[in-house]
Amino acid sequence: MDLYFSYLSTYSQKVLLGLYEKDVSFTAHMVDLTDEKDREEYRKLYPFGKVPLLIRDDGRMIPESTIILEYVDSAFEQGPVLIPRDIELGRRTRFMDRMCDLYLNDPVVSLIFESWKPEAERDQALIARSSERIGIMYRFMDDQLGKSGYLAGDTFTMADCAAMPVLFYANSFAPFAAFDNIYRYWEEVSQRPSFLRLKQEAEPYINAVMGER
Numbered sequence: 001m002d003l004y005f006s007y008l009s010t011y012s013q014k015v016l017l018g019l020y021e022k023d024v025s026f027t028a029h030m031v032d033l034t035d036e037k038d039r040e041e042y043r044k045l046y047p048f049g050k051v052p053l054l055i056r057d058d059g060r061m062i063p064e065s066t067i068i069l070e071y072v073d074s075a076f077e078q079g080p081v082l083i084p085r086d087i088e089l090g091r092r093t094r095f096m097d098r099m100c101d102l103y104l105n106d107p108v109v110s111l112i113f114e115s116w117k118p119e120a121e122r123d124q125a126l127i128a129r130s131s132e133r134i135g136i137m138y139r140f141m142d143d144q145l146g147k148s149g150y151l152a153g154d155t156f157t158m159a160d161c162a163a164m165p166v167l168f169y170a171n172s173f174a175p176f177a178a179f180d181n182i183y184r185y186w187e188e189v190s191q192r193p194s195f196l197r198l199k200q201e202a203e204p205y206i207n208a209v210m211g212e213r
């Protein structure tokens with residue numbers, strides 16, 4: 001199995017977390033999103049140019065982080081069940097995964113990109129919209145985490161794989177320390193071996209890009 005990914009990409013990190021949690025091995029192919037030549041080369045393989053992308057041993061391509069994790073969860077039994085088989089918990093997991101991707105990840109990425117522009121060129125309306133959305137998501141997540149240990153119930157799932165990489169970046173741009181339940185959750189999940197491994201691997205790439213700004 002081959003995984004095309006970038007350590008800078010939260011969607012790639014989401015998949016890496018799931019693979020590390022389940023201890024599934026793969027051949028790693030890093031795509032340098034900061035290098036136009038590398039991106040162009042990658043688009044020959046996957047014209048949308050998005051990472052992550054999984055290629056199975058039979059050659060079938062599986063793009064999209066959620067679909068990759070669905071595949072990994074159904075194909076490999078070991079480790080945590082990323083999408084609970086219980087219908088209600090499974091639905092809740094998919095729902096929280098969508099919420100994290102659409103309403104947390106995207107606004108956090110917008111804030112990061114805007115922060116890299118000179119102040120006068122920043123899109124203030126986008127910054128305001130993104131910050132508002134992140135605030136709504138924090139309240140929503142805090143409420144969920146007040147009722148259960150993890151985002152979609154009492155076990156670690158794909159929803160947590162989706163949330164953690166974004167929370168890691170988000171805390172610098174929109175700190176969540178005032179949200180007790182998110183804070184307590186973060187203190188615990190950020191100590192998981194899968195996250196510590198990801199953080200150690202990704203940090204040099206993140207620091208290189210953030211340091212340049």
Ligand SMILES: N[C@@H](CCC(=O)N[C@@H](CS)C(=O)NCC(=O)O)C(=O)O
Pocket residue numbers: 008009010011012033048049050051052063064065066101
């Ligand atoms: N919905 C996709 C989103 C993937 C995505 O947006 N990846 C970004 C990096 S986080 C990317 O590949 N950007 C490069 C580009 O758009 O050319 C998923 O869940 O995998």
